[in-house]
Amino acid sequence: MHGKGYIGIVGGLGPYAGLDLVKKIFQRxxxxxxxxxxxxxxxxxxxxxxxxxxxxxGRTSQNPGEALGRIMVQLAQSGARIIAMPCNTAHHPRILNVALNALHNYDNSVQFINIIESSIRQIERACRPGSHIGILATVATLETGLYQEELIKYGFTPVILNDKECxxxxxxxxxxxxxxxxxxxxISNESRAILLNAALRLSEKDVDAILLGCTEIPLAITEKELFGKSIIDATDALAIEVVNAFEPSKLLY
Amino acid sequence: MHGKGYIGIVGGLGPYAGLDLVKKIFQRxxxxxxxxxxxxxxxxxxxxxxxxxxxxxGRTSQNPGEALGRIMVQLAQSGARIIAMPCNTAHHPRILNVALNALHNYDNSVQFINIIESSIRQIERACRPGSHIGILATVATLETGLYQEELIKYGFTPVILNDKECxxxxxxxxxxxxxxxxxxxxISNESRAILLNAALRLSEKDVDAILLGCTEIPLAITEKELFGKSIIDATDALAIEVVNAFEPSKLLY
Structure with a gap:
């Protein structure tokens, strides 16, 4: 085994988003x-x-955190020392805490790299303090305020679309x-058109950047900039922090 | 764990070829x-x-089969019941037999899906008996006759380029x-131009199909047909056999 162990990725959420993170780790x-x-x-x-x-x-009582915790433990058992999970919605504390409890009960020394925190760091690097950040994400990520609370904590102003647009x-x-x-x-024309239109609507609200806060979205939106606004890709932000945590000298930034 | 265990992929040979196989498993x-x-x-x-x-x-005496065997055992220990390795060159018996000996000493019931055999099956589905098959591959794959022998065994005629072109x-x-x-x-313009030119040269030799017999090549050549000749992608052929071995009813063909 590699002296430092391995980078472990909880994929499948969905499958192509898992591949996208691994690809971005290679690219970084x-x-x-x-x-x-x-x-x-x-x-x-x-x-x-x-x-x-x-x-x-609230449409089901089965907490996905239990299965995610089992997979994290399997990764740790197989030698993962750093774990990341390319799914923003699964980072809600009601899910993530259940998974991390299982992981850290098994081995408290395995490091989990959080996609929400990784995105905030990327926003801090890319945007001026106090910037207005538009968020594209799932209804659950937005309704539970996952990104909004973190952005506010770091002095940014979150901007979201209305319920119909979301x-x-x-x-x-x-x-x-x-x-x-x-x-x-x-990627269907319909999906791409909806996401581009949503980005346009956010850009009209005078945001400074647009965060792709669902790991499926960067599969459809690969631009670095849209309508004059910087695009922050949460998956890429996570890849940066993963490489940086594992071997900082290898980070391509 | 999934009732049937997992599909295990020996990636990294190179890294993007590993991702390409996983993507093609999802697509199939x-x-x-x-x-x-x-x-x-x-x-x-x-x-x-x-x-x-x-x-x-013969430029080094270190047999990569030893490391590949260790990785296959790790996959089996973690629950893999079917293993595939997207690297044609590593399927040479001098490498592969060392790896498979290690795997089957650990667990004789794990099934290995061979990329060379998978490609032959795909050629049998796609081409008439006795077809002439052009091969694009690494010098080592060609010099050791890895594909040529199998093609002849199944009644096909292998066609390769001259040493300089290879x-x-x-x-x-x-x-x-x-x-x-x-x-x-x-993908650089240079790489793509070389590979397209090599495919053109093979097509001028009256082949019926061209086999991409190195898992890096389909990263650059994604066409299904070139110069009027069918393209057989060894990675895709392997993906088909992996899905078929794991859950035949899910194969998308």
Missing amino acids: TKADRDQEHLPVMLYSFPGEVPIRTSYLL ATVQEAINSPFFGIKKTTPH | TKADRDQEHLPVMLYSFPGEVPIRTSYLL ATVQEAINSPFFGIKKTTPH
């Missing part, structure tokens, strides 16, 4: 040949993890006909 | 939502595995300036 690593890349384990077990949004919105963003992710989770790796 | 799976995808573990530990080509061409294909993969292993996920 200084490496001229195969052997210089960091050791990464991806556990993509989507069938084991109930839908996060349904739990947070519901269309959720459709872009989840529609059984054209949603990202259904059509990946292809 | 009938799934309308996250939870319907198959459980996949990817171990991408490139720093542990010496360069396969160097060993086969050396340029190796450059497209390995050049420290523009090679796929250096520039992924971006």
Whole structure:
């Protein structure tokens, strides 16, 4: 085993978002040949993890944190010393705390890299203090104030769309006909149009940057800037913090 | 754990080729939502595995099969019941037998899905009996006759380029300036031009199909057809056999 153990990724939330994080970890690593890349384990077990949004919105009582905790323990048992989970909604404390309790009961020394905190750090690097940050995310992430509270804590002003617009963003992710989770790796015109329109609406509210706060969204929106606003990709922000935690000298920034 | 255990992927050979196989497993799976995808573990530990080509061409005595065997055992210990390795060169018996001996000494019931055999099956589905099959691959894969022997065994006629042309294909993969292993996920114009030109040269030899027999090549050549010839992607062929072995009813073909 690698002297430092491995980077462990809880994937499958959804499957392509897990791959996207691993790809971004590779992209954020200084490496001229195969052997210089960091050791990464991806556990993509989507069938084991109930839908996060349904739990947070009270539509089911089965807490996905239990399955996520089991997967984290499996990663730690297999040698992961740093764990990350590319799903913003699953970072709600009602889910995440259950998972992290299981992990840290097994091994308290495994480091979890939080996607919400990683995004805030990226916003601090990319934006002036006090900036207004538009958020594109699932209804559950927005309704539970996951990003809003953190942004306010760090002196930023969160900006979100109205309920109707947020519901269309959720459709872009989840529609059984054209949603990202259904059509990946292809992205439907409908999903892309909804997300671009949502970004446009946020840009009209005079935000300084737009945060892609759901790991499915950067599968459809890969631009670094839209309508003159910087795009902050939570998955990329997480990749940066993962590489930095594992081997800071290898971080490509 | 999933009742059938997991699909285990030996990645890192190179890192993006590992991701490409996982992506193609997802693409070959009938799934309308996250939870319907198959459980996949990817171990991408490139720093542990010496360069396969160097060993086969006698430039080093360190057999990469030892490290690959250790990784396969780790996957089996973590619950993998089916293992695949997206690297054609590593399927040479001098490497693969060492790895599989280690795996099957640990657990004889774990099934290994071979990329060479998977490609032959795909060629049997896609081409008429006796077809002439052009091969794009590393110098080591070609010099050791890995694909040529299998193709002849199944009644096909292998067609390869001359030594100078094969050396340029190796450059497209390995050049420290523009090679796929250096520039992924971006692909340089140089690499793409070399590979397209090599495909053109093969098509001029009246082949019926062209096999991409190195897992880096489909990162640069994503076409299904070039110069009127079908393209057979070994990574996709492997994905098909992996899904078929794990849960045949979920295979999307």
